[in-house]
Amino acid sequence: MTTFVDRVELHVAAGNGGHGCASVHREKFKPLGGPDGGNGGRGGDVILVVDQSVTTLLDYHHSPHRKAGNGAPGAGDNRSGKDGQDLILPVPDGTVVLDKQGNVLADLVGQGTTFIAGQGGRGGLGNAALASARRKAPGFALLGEPGEFRDIVMELKTVADVALVGYPSAGxxxxxxxxxxAKPKIADYPFTTLVPNLGVVTAGSTVYTIADVPGLIPGASQGKGLGLEFLRHVERCSVLVHVLDTATLESDRDPVSDLDVIEAELRQYGGLDDRPRIVVLNKIDIPDGQDLADMIRPDLEARGYQVFEVSAVARTGLKELSFALAGIIGAARAAKPKEEATRIVIRPKAVDDAGFTVTLGDDGLYRVRGEKPERWVKQTDFNNDEAVGYLADRLNRLGVEDALLKAGARSGDGVAIGSEENAVVFDWEPSMAAGAEMLGRRGEDHRLDAPRPAAVRRRDRDAERDEADTEFEKFKPF
Structure with missing residues (x-):
């Protein structure tokens, strides 16, 4: 059964925003109390958070589809909908987030580091928020914006100071x-280690982590054996330790050729040339092993390697190795530049950036792309003529009509707003953009401005007088 997973494909869906409410305040003797529809709640975000207690991506391997909560719709009496609940997904330290094309979206290192993998949709405005001096009684509300849906790939790169690399069964x-x-599985057959193991070492005042990477073989960087799957776990290390088997039973292998093969694979994988190397000659407790170590040590030192002879079984040479690693790691940590304070990078838009583009597609449709037009289309209830007219006004104020005219669009031409997979297509009529000709002064109720008939005024006056008499009777002295 799989117990360790370091690469998964995750399908995240943020919550949808709640719809706004179209409502009119109703009260006795006040039949036209004005709009009081509340706004919809915001959809929940999908957030990745680094948690040191999590060491594998196994949970997401079994459950790759994750969704945040939806926002609640607004209600009358100016009641806004509840925001959707954010979905918090804990991930291991060292998780890299990529899109489907392999572009890095985030590199999550450090406890508590967060990344919003899916942005929740905005809640739709109620008709109370849409009211204005010109539009006193909107008969529509905006729909909630759909939450972001995204397919991402998460890869785990172990955060360790030291990486042990070498052939299978090198020790x-x-x-x-x-x-x-650490208590890894140990046996005398190749590929005993199927997952990276992580341990903590204390040498004097220095504490560092050490990772045991599954065995590499020739062709590992091209996917042979387990190498390609786990080579990513050496990328973050400060020191590479070549563990060479001086007591191998294979006649076609020797420690020096093993070192050359592993170095060739590391070069082909790339990005590790600047890491210091240490060579560990293991299994010197075996007589033939000690003889071979004495024979090849001068050659390795001539190449510039620092060489240590150890025996994991007899526990010899370990103290010198651990303190040597501590010294190299301490120097590497001191050489790292101090983390600078968080800086906010402001990238202003170009002065001629209209916020949208209009292009003529091969299918003859004029395609409008831009954050605002696409969001406005998603928030429009196309079953409500007033809402459609409001969308036309917004697009006109943004300059979409002028851009279509400049692009050569004529009355009756097809216009698509949005991506090719989910676009809203309509036959363009220039007069629709202004909107006033289609629905008059949309959102206005002339009953609110017209004088009331005499009979209605007399009825309201009598009702107010009766209400005042009732209040007086409550407090009249005996």
Whole structure:
């Protein structure tokens, strides 16, 4: 059964915004109390958060579809809908988030680091928020914006100071088990280690982490064996430790050729040339192993490697190795630039940026793309003529009609707003953009401005007098 997963594809869906409410305030003797529809609630976000207690992406391997809560719709009496609940997804330290094309969206390192993987939709405005001096009684409300849906890929790159690399059964798991409190599986057959193991080592005042990467073989960088799957776990390390088997039973192998093969694979994988290397000659407790170590050590030192002879079984040479690693790691940490304070990068839009584009597609449709037009279309109830007219006014004020005219659009031409997969297509009529000709002065109720008939005024006056007499009777002295 799979217990460790370091790469998953996740399908996240943020919550939809709640619809706005179209409502009119109703009260005794006040039949036209004005609009009082509340706004819809915001949809919940999908948020990735680094949690040190999480070490694998296994949960997302079994449940790759995650959705946040939807916002509640607005209601009358100016009651806004409740915001949707955010969905918090804990991920391991060192998780890299990519899109389907392989572009890096976020590199999550450090406890509490967050990334919004899916943005919740905005709540629609109620007719109370849409009211203005010109539009006193809107008979419509805006729909909630759909939440963002995104397919992402998450890869785990182990955050460790030291990476142990080498052939299968070179003794990496045994070495990490005696240097730290880690308890990896240890056996005498190749590819015993199927997942990276992480241990913590204390050497004097320095505490560092060490990772045991599953065994590499020739062709690992092209996907042979387990190498390609786990080579990413050495990318964040400060030191590479080559663990060489000086007691191998395979006649076609020797420690020096093993080192050359692993170095070739690391070069082909790329990005690791600047990491310091240490060579560990393991299994010197075996007589032949010690003889071979004595024979090849001068050659390795001539290449510039710092060489340590150890025995994980007899526990010899471990103290010198751990303190040497601590010294290199301490120097690497001191050389790192101090983290600068968070800076806000402001990228102003160009002065000629209209916020949308109009292009003529191969299918003969004029396509309008832009954040505002596409969002406005999603928020429009096309079953309500008044809402459609309001959309036409907004597009006209943004300059869409002028841009269509400049692009050569004529009355009756097809116009699509949105992506090709989910566009709203209509036959364009220039007069619709202004909107006033289609619905008159939309959103206005002339009953609110017209003088009341005498009979209605007399009825209201009598009702107010009766109400005042009733209040007086309550407080009349005996």
């Amino acid at each position: 990496k798991s045994s070495l990490i088990s005696v240097l730290s409190a």
